[in-house]
Amino acid sequence: MESDLQKTLASLKESSSYRYLPIVDHVSSYNFQSNDYLNLATNTALFDAASDAMKHYGFGSTGSRLLSGNYDMLTTLEESLATFLGKERVLVFNSGFQLNSGVIPTLYGKNDLIIADKYCHASLLDGIKFSGATMKRFNHNDMAHLNDLLQKNRSFYKRCLIVTESLFSMDGDRAPLKSFQDLADKHYADTMVDEAHSLGVLGEAGRGLCFQEGVSPTYIVGTFGKAMGSCGAFIAASTIVCDYLINCCRAFIYTTALPVPVIAATNQALALIQHMDLERDHLHVTARYFTKMMKQKSYDLLGDHHILSLIYPGNRALLDRYSQLKDAGIAVAAIRHPTVPKGKERFRFSLKSSHTKADIDYVVEQF
Numbered sequence: 242m243e244s245d246l247q248k249t250l251a252s253l254k255e256s257s258s259y260r261y262l263p264i265v266d267h268v269s270s271y272n273f274q275s276n277d278y279l280n281l282a283t284n285t286a287l288f289d290a291a292s293d294a295m296k297h298y299g300f301g302s303t304g305s306r307l308l309s310g311n312y313d314m315l316t317t318l319e320e321s322l323a324t325f326l327g328k329e330r331v332l333v334f335n336s337g338f339q340l341n342s343g344v345i346p347t348l349y350g351k352n353d354l355i356i357a358d359k360y361c362h363a364s365l366l367d368g369i370k371f372s373g374a375t376m377k378r379f380n381h382n383d384m385a386h387l388n389d390l391l392q393k394n395r396s397f398y399k400r401c402l403i404v405t406e407s408l409f410s411m412d413g414d415r416a417p418l419k420s421f422q423d424l425a426d427k428h429y430a431d432t433m434v435d436e437a438h439s440l441g442v443l444g445e446a447g448r449g450l451c452f453q454e455g456v457s458p459t460y461i462v463g464t465f466g467k468a469m470g471s472c473g474a475f476i477a478a479s480t481i482v483c484d485y486l487i488n489c490c491r492a493f494i495y496t497t498a499l500p501v502p503v504i505a506a507t508n509q510a511l512a513l514i515q516h517m518d519l520e521r522d523h524l525h526v527t528a529r530y531f532t533k534m535m536k537q538k539s540y541d542l543l544g545d546h547h548i549l550s551l552i553y554p555g556n557r558a559l560l561d562r563y564s565q566l567k568d569a570g571i572a573v574a575a576i577r578h579p580t581v582p583k584g585k586e587r588f589r590f591s592l593k594s595s596h597t598k599a600d601i602d603y604v605v606e607q608f
């Protein structure tokens with residue numbers, strides 16, 4: 242058995258696809274690898290909330306939500322999020338991966354059709370696979386292709402779900418949410434929009450892109466581990482759906498609830514993000530500046546907002562350049578094949594509201 246594993250690992254090394262765990266300097270101003278877009282992970286108000294809650298309740302949650310782990314502050318978090326997003330109900334999960342891979346198979350099964358954008362996150366794709374539904378993928382953000390797939394396939398299935406991210410984690414671009422929802426309505430399909438990278442950063446008061454575009458998908462997914470500086474995730478949906486998940490979703494039922502300080506800090510983060518317009522504006526200005534400066538050096542960055550990617554084809558070439566950037570003190574995600582298609586290997590720069598023009602100038606100097 243181990244020799245089979247070794248063979249696979251050797252071939253991953255051969256193709257420069259071998260993964261290892263990097264140690265990142267989190268306090269460096271040249272950290273472009275973090276999803277902590279609003280610097281909330283180091284915000285002292287979150288520490289205080291966490292420590293106060295811990296002093297009162299302890300550290301671990303001591304059980305699953307259905308047993309001893311359902312703290313009143315978890316319910317408060319769910320109610321505040323539902324109000325914030327204008328949704329009937331919210332249910333908190335331990336992580337986005339757990340949510341996406343657990344919720345989709347709970348709600349959809351082998352007689353259903355699920356159509357997803359080709360660039361959707363692995364957790365969504367795994368959820369679709371685990372459901373046993375017929376899966377189709379539409380070309381990235383291509384609404385004509387989505388329409389075509391719906392026209393050809395929809396009538397053979399009772400239920401249909403279409404899935405997208407609102408701001409894509411790899412290309413940093415936005416989904417055409419209005420057309421997406423219009424197509425779903427036309428074909429009587431449910432919609433799931435993963436707002437992991439837009440929540441807190443985009444839309445009025447950080448409410449995300451669905452809110453900004455005035456679309457109301459059947460399910461909105463958000464995570465706390467990115468702009469909210471914490472960890473965990475939530476689904477916003479109807480009361481019936483959430484009650485069903487509480488009763489039937491194994492990924493919700495059979496797991497220990499989030500630790501107490503995490504829940505308290507997340508409540509605090511939710512209160513703070515609503516007043517962070519300055520940070521959001523700064524992120525947009527920094528993103529535009531970075532794009533402009535790289536363009537002056539003839540590099541085109543992908544992405545419209547705080548996630549900007551530089552296509553740098555070839556795993557080997559990417560890793561060599563990555564080492565040079567690392568030596569210069571710059572931490573940036575080198576995204577290789579097979580996470581992205583061959584030829585689309587890239588550096589993904591995640592901007593934080595603490596990045597200054599000087600930080601950007603330093604990075605641009607390295608190219």
Ligand SMILES: Cc1ncc(COP(=O)(O)O)c(C=O)c1O
Binds near residue numbers: 341362
């Ligand atoms: C779009 C998207 N959805 C879900 C997840 C998973 O969330 P979590 O890190 O909370 O498991 C991620 C990234 O981690 C993501 O980028």
